[in-house]
Amino acid sequence: MLLAWDTIDRLNWGARGAHVATHQLVSATGQDIERISGEYQRQSHPINFSLPEQISKPIWKRRNQYGWALAYTQLESVFGAQADYLDIRPETSRQNILDNLDRAPIRRLYDAVRRHDTVVVDGNGDMIFKETPKRNLLADLALIELAHHLGKNIYYVNSIFADSSVTGRNETLARHCVDTLRKCDAVAFRDPQSRELYLELGGREDARCVPDSLFHxxxxxxxxxxxxxxxxxxxxxxxxxxxxxxxxxxxxxxxxxxxxxxxxxxxxxxxxxxxxxxxxxxxxxxxxxxxxxxxxxxxxxxxxxxxxxxxxxxxxxxxxxxxxxxxxxxxxxxxxxxxxxxxxxxxxxxxxxxxxxxxxxxxxxxxxxxxxxxxxxxxxxxxxxxxxxxxxxxxxxxxxxxxxxxxxxxxxxxxxxxxxxxxxxxxxxxx
CATH class of the missing domain: 3.40.50.2000 (Glycogen Phosphorylase B;)
Structure with a gap:
């Protein structure tokens, strides 16, 4: 079983505690569990650059400091280079992964999903439909799409499903979330209000409500x-x-x-x-x-x-x-x-x-x-x-x-x- 994401290295008490509690709960299935780093939620990886990532990524990061770095990245962008493999469209994120397996971090992500029959994604507080999507959420959706492409059993659990109280609902993002969650074998939200909103937006009727893992x-x-x-x-x-x-x-x-x-x-x-x-x-x-x-x-x-x-x-x-x-x-x-x-x-x-x-x-x-x-x-x-x-x-x-x-x-x-x-x-x- 693959469990995403390992967030015990974060300062946030929820990220630390809830992940450990989730791991303890899913361990009861008796399966061997590999945890994949939460770094994939936070760290972008440029794609479609002609130069290796160890060269192109530092140049990309310096594009606002040096004229030559900006010129290089602009030239690469003309030919399809992007700052990150994640996109608001989960299918695009999946294809970006498949097209960039020569990039070591992306290959490691792909291999981790490939070698397991079951993928469990801990949604935690990710699924909030903010005007600017959280990268955490885009990573969740990309992983579900990749796992579905590889024919894995997929579980999206311990998740919120909510409009942003600041920016309101990003309708496009909400639609992508509903569509992607249909590709899971099971979905469990951490509170009743999340499940109610999910059903209101046309989500699957068999979605469950299981309290947050931290209650464990x-x-x-x-x-x-x-x-x-x-x-x-x-x-x-x-x-x-x-x-x-x-x-x-x-x-x-x-x-x-x-x-x-x-x-x-x-x-x-x-x-x-x-x-x-x-x-x-x-x-x-x-x-x-x-x-x-x-x-x-x-x-x-x-x-x-x-x-x-x-x-x-x-x-x-x-x-x-x-x-x-x-x-x-x-x-x-x-x-x-x-x-x-x-x-x-x-x-x-x-x-x-x-x-x-x-x-x-x-x-x-x-x-x-x-x-x-x-x-x-x-x-x-x-x-x-x-x-x-x-x-x-x-x-x-x-x-x-x-x-x-x-x-x-x-x-x-x-x-x-x-x-x-x-x-x-x-x-x-x-x-």
Missing amino acids: WTDKLQNSRQHLPENGDFLIPYTQERDTYFGTLRFEEEYVCLTGGSRAAFTQQKASDGYCRLVERLQELDLPVYLVPTGAGDRFMYDVAEETGVPIVPAEVPILMGGAILANARLFVTGRYHPSIMAAAGGTPCVFLGADSHKTRSLQRMLGYDEPSVFSAIPSPEEHGDILDRCRELLAGGSAIRDRIQREAQARAEETEELATLIHGTDDQSR
């Missing part, structure tokens, strides 16, 4: 208080052992966590300014506030920490330690999806901020929130009062709310076991 870690995180050091100095990770982090985090006392979000990350300076004001208001709860950046997009939070003097948990902490911090907080204010699942494992109630899709609202449905609500990605001062009211309401709910959230998380965790059944059962039928 509920058992690990629900009683994780014992693993948290009282003195936060003991979790400061390599590369971040600086004076600014020492002596600031204490986990033997109650605390509130605040993280960023996929939509807040679009405007770093605006997010920094807005979060500074939000932190000041959250301090009215009379609990320590800890900033918890969970990926590169949350880098503005380091500026917030410096400006406000509020302690910050470095994003590089071990992923299960990060999950334990969230699972044992009294409250979590967040625009992030996977960190919210980690928090839910310990029953931590969340006040949700806007994201780049429906994910923070749909997650509340899955966790049994009575009245799902989402505040702005970067809350305005006018919203701060309502946010504080919501915080106080959740805090006042005490153990009753925590127990309810944790029960729902446990139920979702049990449902994730369907992933292995889906792959194994459909795979048997195809033989």
Whole structure:
């Protein structure tokens, strides 16, 4: 079995944690699993150049720096050279792969698909129909097309299916996604709203809804208080052992966590300014506030920490330690999806901020929130009062709310076991 994509080298907590959890779940099929690098989602590879890639690629990258490099790339482009093999049209991406097997990275991708009977693509948060498609998604679609061309069993799992909350729906991209997913043996979305939209756009009726793989870690995180050091100095990770982090985090006392979000990350300076004001208001709860950046997009939070003097948990902490911090907080204010699942494992109630899709609202449905609500990605001062009211309401709910959230998380965790059944059962039928 081939599992795409291996993203454990990314800073993002969702990319790190969800991939490991997905691997653990599909391992239950009993098949040997090869993981293909997520680098294919991020790293472009030029094609149709007359010179070898080790020469043409550096020249292409320097085209805006040197006139001779620009002239060379313009000349090559006349004869069909392109900056990347991926295209919004999945069939074109597939053909680009087949036509460029002399390029070593592309050949390695092709060979990985060719030597396996089953290909599992972990869609994670990729399938959002943004005006400018994420390269991650184009790579997903290309891999499905290639696997279909080679006659493989294909599973697209653990995926969102959503319009962009920023740019609306890219109709062309959505159509390509629906058409390409028809070539899979099975499709499983991670939340009901994704499946509902997929069916609305004419998707296959047998599409399933299997909760996000990260719920699989509920058992690990629900009683994780014992693993948290009282003195936060003991979790400061390599590369971040600086004076600014020492002596600031204490986990033997109650605390509130605040993280960023996929939509807040679009405007770093605006997010920094807005979060500074939000932190000041959250301090009215009379609990320590800890900033918890969970990926590169949350880098503005380091500026917030410096400006406000509020302690910050470095994003590089071990992923299960990060999950334990969230699972044992009294409250979590967040625009992030996977960190919210980690928090839910310990029953931590969340006040949700806007994201780049429906994910923070749909997650509340899955966790049994009575009245799902989402505040702005970067809350305005006018919203701060309502946010504080919501915080106080959740805090006042005490153990009753925590127990309810944790029960729902446990139920979702049990449902994730369907992933292995889906792959194994459909795979048997195809033989």
